[in-house]
Amino acid sequence: MTAILTDRDPCAFGERNSGGRSPVLFISDHHRNRVPASLKNLGLTEEELARHIGYDIGIAWIAEYLSDRFDAPLVHTNYSRLVIDCNRVPGTPDASPAVADGTRVPGNEDLSEAELDSRRTELFEPxxxxxxxxxDVMEADGRNPVIVALHSFTPMMKDRGTPRPWEIGIIWNEDDRLARPVIETLRQNEHLTIGDNEPYSGRDGGFSLYAHPEARGHPHIGVEFRQDLVASEEDAHKWAEVFGNALEIAVSSLTL
Known part of the structure; x- marks a missing residue:
């Protein structure tokens, strides 16, 4: 099996504030649009990788703001979702797509089982x-982790041109301990349109929330920010603050 990562590449994942004392753990599955040097940008231009197909626009700024505000650990990916999507089951068509939102991805065409396995073992699993x-560390020191998965979404519905009105969407499956108070608090602002399992539903798939907090019974949500609202650092911090205010109230109610 040929290695993907070389000494020119960073680690598969990154962490921020690993010693943070908050019960909250932020995770970011689509944090960066980097491609390992050996994969030669998957045959794409930098402009294509900078689109939403390459990563979740604005989320790195949001994640850093929230991690610092809450004194909370953050674990994030270091490579583009096009290499392997860490919120998909490895080996499924969406995990390393040959076509992403209408864009051909040459470096993902006709991948062998060995190539797919290298991406899984070097990037997904770490x-x-x-x-x-x-x-494990949080549980060992007596904290009940509260997991928040950070994502962003396009302002128009894929392939339909339908506007998505939500500024923020809260994604959840069966456990509403965190979702319900966050949604209720955000909706107290009558100027906001807050999605409840919109623009995506926590009942329709994904991987990270199922594999980690749901498997262990910990409170959790996914949060989606609309990309046109968070495309600059200043705007990303603004919307991170809006969400953070609601999250703070919700986490306090869980603690009580």
């Missing part, structure tokens, strides 16, 4: 191992 390890 990231998820880091999440498990951080949760």
């Amino acid at each position: 990231y998820h191992s880091a999440i498990r390890a951080r949760m």
Whole structure:
């Protein structure tokens, strides 16, 4: 099996504030749009990788703000979702797509089982191992981790041109301990349109929340920020603050 990562590449994942004392753990599955040097940008231009197909626009700024505000650990991916999507089951068509939102991805065409396995073992598994390890540490020192998965979404519905009105969407499956108070608090602002399992539903798939907090019974949500609202650092921090205010109230109610 040929190695993907070389000494020119950073680690598969990154961490921020690993010693943070908050019960909250932030995770970011689509944090960067980097491609390992050996994969030669998957045959794409830098402009294409900078689109939403390459990563979740604005989320790095949001994640850093929230990690610092809450004194909370953050675990994030270091490579583009196009290399391997760490919120998908490895080996499925969406995990390393040959076409992403209408864009051909030459470096993902006709991948062998060995190539797919290299991406899984070098990028996917280390990231998820880091999440498990951080949760283990938090549990060991008496914290019940509260997991928040950070994402962003396009302002128009894929392939339909339908506007998405939500500024923020809260994603959840069966456990509403965190989702319900966050949604209720955000909706107290009558100027906001807050999605409840919109623009995506926590009941329709994904990987990270199922594999980690749901498997262990910990409170959790996914949060989606609309990308046109968070495309600059200043705006990303603004919307991170809006969400952070609601999250702070919700976490306090869980603690009580």
